[in-house]
Amino acid sequence: MxxxxxxxxxxxxxxxxxxxxxxxxxxxxxxxxxxxxxxxxxxxxxxxxxxxxxxxxxxxxxxxxxxxxxxxxNENEPVRRVTLYCSILKKENFETAAQKATEVGVFKMVPIISQRTVKTDIKPERLKNIIKEASEQSGRGIVPELGEILVLEEALNIAKENNAAIFLEPSGTDFLQLGKKIKTVSVFIGPEGGWTDEEISMAKKAGFKVVSLWPLIMKAETVVAVASYLVIHSPID
Structure with a gap:
């Protein structure tokens, strides 16, 4: 062996x-x-x-x-760069989300505060250490950046700079196939209580694709891993 x-x-x-x-x-x-x-x-x-x-x-x-x-x-880094905008989750769930996002190849993670966010603070140094250890364990050549905490409206404005922007919501349309030439993607994942109607409307007005993974309801940290993987590793030129 x-x-x-x-x-x-x-x-x-x-x-x-x-x-x-x-x-x-x-x-x-x-x-x-x-x-x-x-x-x-x-x-x-x-x-x-x-x-x-x-x-x-x-x-x-x-x-x-x-x-x-x-x-x-190191040749392990994905070609498509995904910035994950994730609502701050309760307890250790956000730490799990950061770990799994790193393992599947997310380029940057940005904590966001939405209307139903319960916990509004994080421990940046602890999170950075978790991200670093996940990078080492998974064989990555870089350590994903941990961005500053943003409110949702700020995050939506910044995220539009990428080639594509996805807003995950169970009531959305079927999960889309990204064009092969899409190299940078913003992915938004809401809090445990979900997005409000006002926030969904805000995302649509900003030009985001509001999509659903599938009918099954998953924990937010599970959605982080599944959605990030699907976006990062879908076919690309």
Missing amino acids: VKKIHRFITDFTNNAGIVMVADQSVIHQINRVLKLHPGEQVIIGKGDGLEILAKIVKTRKEAIYFEPQQNVK
């Missing part, structure tokens, strides 16, 4: 043929959690799609040193 090569997205230095990582979270992961030893290989990147296949040389409390073996370009 081929042994898994662990991937880390972090800052590092590369001088005189030695790569050094001083990020304490990575050091803890390698030394305490994964218990990796000198001679084992890892993949290290800064989140820009360029990575290094490297061998652990020595581990210390303050830093880990690697011998670079091969420069690699």
